């Protein structure tokens with residue numbers, strides 16, 4: 257029988273308290289809570305930081321880290337007999353190659369990335385001074401919720417987590433639900449290789465995100481706000497905690513809960529993240545129903561990305577029209593991450609719609625001769641330099657059959673073989689699929705084996721099913737991961753045939 261008060265949303269907390277799935281941990285937690293041991297084990301084994309908790313270095317295998325020499329770091333650790341694990345991505349592409357040590361603190365071999373110089377004309381202004389005076393929340397309360405929604409609509413703000421969904425529509429939808437128990441969730445699970453912009457917001461301007469979150473909760477009339485922060489973000493978590501201490505006197509009755517991720521990229525997908533907060537394996541749900549209608553614990557839930565929320569204070573201070581004019585074809589400024597072969601990798605806040613060429617200039621110019629780029633994280637695949645003047649915005653990139661996603665831009669020079677770059681990205685997706693739908697689970701494996709085989713034989717026949725498998729995955733997957741998981745290989749072959757013997 258379950259003990260009184262035991263609910264499965266405690267599973268992840270308790271596992272964390274026990275230091276992961278250490279020997280006997282699931283049995284202990286079963287005794288403490290009455291939750292079946294198999295259930296506890298099943299949940300814990302989904303999350304890499306809990307499933308393999310033993311102290312060790314975790315060496316990033318993301319595209320930028322691979323290009324900067326992560327294999328050499330692995331070889332050094334191996335030679336020294338230091339325990340290590342190769343992991344998907346640590347969100348530090350600007351200082352590649354990186355690892356985290358046994359205490360989960362960053363070990364970096366590259367210099368710290370840059371951000372745009374401070375300017376009062378930037379809505380987020382990463383290099384600006386934190387000014388936690390909470391005047392935007394006060395302004396929101398004075399204007400009233402409907403006026404806030406009008407300002408948001410006028411701003412044209414689209415979600416910065418990847419899908420680009422208009423923010424005001426989501427806020428309105430939650431506000432209009434008949435159910436009065438409502439939640440706000442901040443998605444700070446940033447884990448897409450190439451992406452590290454939310455990290456900079458959390459480290460430099462955590463108050464902007466918190467104030468945006470408090471305004472969202474006030475407009476949506478939500479009682480509880482969750483901040484789900486990726487498990488590998490230790491310094492970022494400390495920055496949020498420090499900002500939360502100062503937030504307490506401003507947020508009234510809003511109950512704010514900080515939740516740790518445990519090493520699963522898929523938990524950035526909104527419904528998987530909800531499952532994780534509920535204490536389950538982070539497997540995406542079928543949509544509809546959308547979280548705005550039936551989200552966390554079955555209640556209306558407003559989930560936004562860190563950057564989306566960080567834009568809100570400036571919109572209320574300076575008006576929707578001002579924010580809109582910060583962009584080009586689409587509204588607002590955008591935090592672009594750039595790493596790989598540029599002089600100063602970093603996060604640059606620029607008008608939404610700058611081109612890759614302009615972004616490279618902002619980052620100090622190219623290193624070597626560029627041959628291509630990834631416009632929006634691993635999910636966006638690769639583009640050739642003939643498309644380097646395409647605006648990096650949601651619609652323009654869709655027109656060339658890719659996406660802005662999380663704006664994790666990676667520059668690749670002529671030293672990179674595109675078959676190898678594609679292989680690294682396919683390994684990422686094969687490692688990170690949650691495995692619940694067959695097209696994604698099997699497709700990730702087939703694509704990975706195809707590129708492995710091609711790299712051994714150099715026989716283009718090894719790649720003859722790539723397009724068909726890509727189509728199956730795009731059409732038959734439940735969530736966005738499976739739909740794009742073979743994009744790196746498919747676009748590398750399409751745009752760089754010379755690297756594939758074609």
Ligand SMILES: Cc1cc2nc3c(=O)[nH]c(=O)nc-3n(C[C@H](O)[C@H](O)[C@H](O)COP(=O)(O)O)c2cc1C
Pocket residue numbers: 414415416417418419420421443444445446447448521522523524525526527559560561562564565735736737
């Ligand atoms: C595989 C996958 C991973 C995702 N990872 C993130 C993430 O790390 N952070 C994020 O904000 N959104 C991520 N998203 C998008 C979320 O599902 C969701 O659209 C977003 O959090 C909504 O916030 P926004 O409207 O402010 O963009 C991911 C989506 C998919 C399909």
Ligand code: SF4
Pocket residue numbers: 522539540688689690691692693694696697733734735736737738739
């Ligand atoms: S598409 Fe892939 S990651 Fe998404 S739910 Fe299906 S198996 Fe899981």
